[in-house]
Amino acid sequence: MKAAFEHVDFGRDCSVRVYHRRLARIPFEWHHHPEYELTLTMNSQGKRYIGDCVASYGADDLVLVPPHLPHTWASNRSIDAAHPQVAIVVWFDGAWLRRLADVCPEYNGLCDLLRRAACGLAFEHGAGSRMREHLDRLLSDKPRERLQAALDVLDLLSELPATPLASPSAFAARAGAPTGHEPDRINRVLALIETQFAHPLRLSALAKASGLSERSLTRHFTQHLGESVGHYVTRVRIGHACRMLTDTHAPISVIATRSGFPNVANFNRQFKAAKDMTPVEFRQQFALARRAEDEMSPALTERSPSLQRRRKEADGKRSSQPSRAGPRSA
Structure with missing residues (x-):
């Protein structure tokens, strides 16, 4: 939709x-x-x-x-x-x-x-x-x-x-894009997450991109974004999955893969933890709301x-x- x-x-x-x-x-x-x-x-x-x-x-x-x-x-x-x-x-x-x-x-x-x-x-x-x-x-x-x-x-x-x-990157890329308000090193990490979230992302690779040690990156990331690197990456992936759930008819397994989750079971578990509903239920929420509105729409x-x-x-x-x-x- x-x-x-x-x-x-x-x-x-x-x-x-x-x-x-x-x-x-x-x-x-x-x-x-x-x-x-x-x-x-x-x-x-x-x-x-x-x-x-x-x-x-x-x-x-x-x-x-x-x-x-x-x-x-x-x-x-x-x-x-x-x-x-x-x-x-x-x-x-x-x-x-x-x-x-x-x-x-x-x-x-x-x-x-x-x-x-x-x-x-x-x-x-x-x-x-x-x-x-x-x-x-x-x-x-x-x-x-x-x-x-x-x-x-x-x-x-x-x-x-x-x-x-x-979630960052939910429906609009700019929602999760670097804002210019974080230090340049953190912005480089955000940009890398934004373009590579569908692939495995190791803290060591993100630290290398930022020019910081893993410990320093973890500290600075939490200081400027208020959450850990791992939690942020998961939210970016969930946001992308939500966009696919509402905008496409792609199967859940395809959405899981394209959003960076290793398998459907892991995707379902992390999605429900984040949204308090399964991916299927999330898709149905939008579909039912849209269908109810269409039935009441004017000419x-x-x-x-x-x-x-x-x-x-x-x-x-x-x-x-x-x-x-x-x-x-x-």
């Missing part, structure tokens, strides 16, 4: 797009885009799919998704059935945010936030409530006020704990309300200024 590409239209002279989405149910819409996405989901409960991470979510769920990492939320039931489900979505380009941090040291924390978000982040309980305090400004009719509100929220989140979501001539794509030139018209319940750009 290939993720659909979403074009995010920021509007003229705007650097942030804010989308106020209200609906009875959140459909399964597996997609990706080149922008960062911060999503606050309110009065909603269901499952969210961020790369290869499948998890249940509830009230005031707050997640930051990096560029090109496929994702979707899916919910058929509001927490309060008398009111619609609400999602506040903020899209932005990380390039200008990094430039801002370069010239304004007050925003140095934003670079660290983007680095932490390489595999997606789910913020601790309570972060969503703190973002809600900024909603009036985020939904303002004034672009500058929306921009300032978005910066304030991101600056706030840069100081809060959050849990990484997807092909109707556009999904969440994927704002370029209008065809023949339309000859641009979207009118949205109401408070519609998308806003800043």
